Amino acid sequence: MAQNEIPRAPSRFARARNSDLYYSFTRTPVAIVSAAVVIVLVLAALLAPLIAPHNPFDPGTLNLMNGFTPPGEANAFTGDYFLLGTDDQGRDVFSTMLYGMRISLFVGFSAVMLAMVVGVVLGLLAGYLGGWVESTIMRIADIQLTFPAILVAMLIFGIAKGITPPAYRDQMAIWVLILAIGLSDWVQFARVVRGATLVEKNREYVQAARLVGRAKFSIMIRHILPNVLNPVLVIATISLALAIIAEATLSFLGVGAPPTRPSLGTLIRIGQEFMFSGEWWILLFPAGTLLALALSINLLGDWLRDALNPKLR
Template identity: 50%
Template sequence: MSQQPTSATSVHAAQAGTPARASRSPLWQTVSALLHDKLALIGIVLVTLFVLAALFAPLMAPQNPYDLSQLDILDGRLAPGSMSANGMVYLLGTDDQGRDLLSAMLYGLRTSLLVGVSSAAIALLIGASIGLLSAYAGARLDSFLMRIVDIQLSFPAILIALIFLAILGQGIDKIILALIVTQWAYYARTIRGSALVERKRAYVDAARSMALPDHSILFRHILPNCLPPLIVVATMRVAYAIMLEATLSFLGIGLPVTQPSLGLLISNGFEYLLSGDYWISFFPGLVLLLLIVAINLIGDALRDILNPRREG
């Protein structure tokens, strides 16, 4: 008799705890799994620090690298990470124009993140819409759209970007457009494969039987179930877009000098490596490397967490 209250209490506690565990949303489960992954946590911390540095660049930068009146071109050129002749302390040194390298990196980081994130987001919207339409519309339209995707993917992304920039010229809007053109096909191919599986589910047949419009079935029912692989691809493509922008800027056909990015800063210091002024390229290259590695760490963790074949 003395064990009965204990048993009832434990049953009541178990029943009370079940809804709490069951009520955890997939988003919360994904975030929790990311925070328990050490490598992903390192990536999250690094990306957060880089984003904050880019957002607050005007407040954190010792000088405005675009303001020519602040530059000491005569005495401040190619100064290492120490005090220059004019008495100002440059933590990471200066470049060939006398700009504080730390300030230029903060503004360049802002430009690189803006180009990478915005181009990946717009390409995701375009590619996801085309992929959903291709999977849902029928065999003829699906075949036509996928042949366009195949043609797009058959060319190297950097070659397509080079052609567009050669035609359109330099500029941050031009390079964003070029990156969108090079990336949309990856999202279209990814979501098309998931949507082909989802369109055969029972809930899609139920939605059709209720005479719901096609756009409602696509974007309110099929799209949410295709998000996991799309999120993984989007994370990877952001890192790739930043790297591709840096490559194009390094080649001198990406962003103009008035809008320096990390790739352009690396390019500016490349000719001074042999003379020993390594810091002009080294520090921007290190930041670019850490940024891409951090985003890829998050993407790898998301791929493992959102894998439907994962045990448990």
């Protein structure tokens, strides 16, 4: 290398490969397998219109004569073949799983994003401003923690659905579901961010920002927020699995996704009605998919929590 030549800065990809996070990931088989399962399931859901043999949401493509066809067998009346069988309406279980997983993932991601935004904002305000703002926010959080999250979600869902005009209830059901799950899950984000903000606001860089006249909002967003994101990302990963399970629970109870746009929880509810009559596949495959998705995301969250914990390095 010439004397005056300036060395090139490593690329982002090179920096990522040399990071502690990448090193920990490549040496954790559970994290690798979990990530692979999540990637496969998410891609399958996103590409459902291309992968699914049938569109289960199109009544014109359904044939009731195909109902209750066992997996891997041709229907005795129509001769149609279905890899994972059909349900009572003649819908291909494989196709309904792909489309149902799209709804479950969409609701889960959206609800976690809503909970994260609300929790982070309230946590920053409580930790940095203190006083009556902190007391009010944290007392509301404490009251909400005294109730199970699923009951809070059902309460919010019932109120939101009640004020929605009847003509729009089916159209708004998914958004109401996101609102219910998101508002029932913001507390843990707020508590963690508040605790981290209480530590960060006394650091030298925050004191220096105050001395140069930075506004409180600017200090919270530009200085404190980037330094409290690590635990937020861990909570968000774990909360994603819980949000997907919460959506499935609400849909299983009949207060979630509408029957015209079934999620994994709705498919499980439909399947359990025929479990004891011998049509086991209607329940087994959606339930197995939900289990694999939630478990893989949870295991990824556990690995991320350990990888980002400096005490375990």
